[in-house]
Amino acid sequence: MARVALIFGGRSVEHKVSVTSARTVAAGLEAAGHEVVPFGIALDGCWLEPVLAAKALSGEVDVLGAVGEPIAPTLATFATAGVEVAFPIVHGTWGEDGTLQGLFEILALPYVGAGVTASAVAMDKILCKRVLESAGVPVVESIAVRRQELEAHAAETLERIGEVVPPVFVKPSVGGSSVGIRRVAASDQLEDAVRFALRFDDAVLVEREIDGRELECSVLGYPALEASAVGEIVPGADFYDYADKYLDDNAGLLIPAELDAETEARIRKISVEAFAALGGFGMARVDFLLETGGALYVNEINTLPGFTSISMYPKLWEASGVSLAELVDRLVTAAVVRQEDRKRLDDGIKAWVADLEGR
Ligand SMILES: Nc1ncnc2c1ncn2[C@@H]1O[C@H](COP(=O)(O)OP(=O)(O)O)[C@@H](O)[C@H]1O
Ligand SMILES: [Mg+2]
Incomplete structure (x- = not known):
């Protein structure tokens, strides 16, 4: 206790x-x-x-x-x-x-939950994609745009982002709850969507649309990470936007998602690899886009996922045989063990320096 x-x-x-x-x-x-x-x-x-x-x-x-x-x-x-x-x-x-x-x-x-670095990187979609890419985790192709660049070289910048053929998703790099995100179906709406997203952050992502399914997997643990069952979000709107998440109540949660065993195993494995690539521990919900045809991409990693009684993170653990009480208890234990390890590491560093100074 x-x-x-x-x-x-x-x-x-x-x-x-x-x-x-x-x-x-x-x-x-x-x-x-x-x-x-x-x-x-x-x-x-x-x-x-x-x-x-x-x-x-x-x-x-x-x-x-x-x-x-x-x-x-x-x-x-x-x-x-x-x-x-x-x-x-x-x-x-x-x-x-x-x-x-x-x-x-x-x-x-x-x-x-996750530490400082993993939390910060996961929150920044541009940075996160770069880290995941370099670890061999599949992410959707996108182009990053920074405010200063658009202001200084508007025509060139718009030409550059025009290379991703619509439909595309335009998102603020740092954000959540779909705030500031627009789906753009035609090139002539792109500039407007980028300027809209720039109201929410100084950097924006223009990303190819993945036509397919949205799947989510919960990760838990320290030092080893474990993956839960896989769930599916079925948006009630054009995409899983702010209104669909919190206002309209039309989106569906399917737990577990109907998947072949190979795809499910792949999602669980990549979830752990993706969070580990950020140096993550504690908890995360890893969100995927599964393209019709089978290509799988990590869309984003949420280090403090929704934890309401109907939220995907606890629901997926429940479906994996981990009750709410056990889940939060394991999270607390992970936090304590991680702090002990952190302290041991710090003590070790100090002992090493003390040794050197006493030589
Ligand atoms: N590349 C994409 N292809 C298809 N749908 C997307 C894509 N990117 C985002 N979406 C849709 O937009 C929603 C919100 O985007 P997401 O990147 O998850 O941002 P947030 O951090 O705000 O949740 C997703 O749940 C999905 O419905
Ligand atoms: Mg999301």
């Missing part, structure tokens, strides 16, 4: 999803016998103490409204709470991108 800080909410557009995820995680932690100490991060980044944060877990509020104070002083309650492990379930920017993980590293606090 551990005293676990459950951290949720946050400054990103995924604030509300995070609150819902946190309710599921809290239930799982309690069922596993852990003590949950809730910390909510308000919409403006201020940290709310457990009594206030608990109101979101109990359903009294769905959003932690802005506090309107400087963020730093509000961190004090967390830093002095005497928790043993942090369980961050803050999706998106300042939660999933390595920044929050950096805070836990500084505090020498074990934390659930």
Whole structure:
């Protein structure tokens, strides 16, 4: 049993999803016998103490409204709470991108999920593709565009990105929940879609459309990674866009996905390889595009996937025989073991230097 800080909410557009995820995680932690100490991060980044944060877990509020104070002083309650492990379930920017993980590293606090580097790389679609490509993990062909480049050399840049024949997907490099993403069917809409995506990030990806299926696989563990059963998303709209994810409720989740044994095994293997290529541990949901004809691509890696009671990440583990309580318990254990290893490594480095200095 551990005293676990459950951290949720946050400054990103995924604030509300995070609150819902946190309710599921809290239930799982309690069922596993852990003590949950809730910390909510308000919409403006201020940290709310457990009594206030608990109101979101109990359903009294769905959003932690802005506090309107400087963020730093509000961190004090967390830093002095005497928790043993942090369980961050803050999706998106300042939660999933390595920044929050950096805070836990500084505090020498074990934390659930991927570390700073894997979180940061997974969050940046352009960077992530490069790392995956160099590790031999299949990714969809795309062209990256940076804001300065478009501003300085508009005609050349548009010509360059025009090389990917539509239909294409235009996405902000850093983002999530399909925010800023457009499907472009004809070349004359490309510039507009790129400028739209640039409202959400300074870099944008123009990617060939894969006509086929969307499959997802959950990964868990430290130091070894394990892959779950494979699930399928059946978008209710043109693609799995923001409205389809959170507003319309038309998308379907098929668990397990109907796949031949060879494809399923390939997806599970590549999921582990892809996350390992980022130096990942803890948890991730690896999303795939399976092209009609059989070509398989990793679309993205989510290091803090949705964790609501109907979310793919916990559902896939449930389908693999791992209950919610066992899942969160394994995540907590992984965090503690990883911190011990990290400390041993650090002690080793210091001992080596001390040896050298004492020679
Ligand atoms: N290359 C592509 N081909 C087909 N569909 C795509 C492609 N890229 C993205 N999509 C669609 O857009 C959705 C969101 O894109 P994704 O890259 O997963 O961004 P996010 O991080 O916002 O979830 C996907 O779930 C899928 O429905
Ligand atoms: Mg996605």
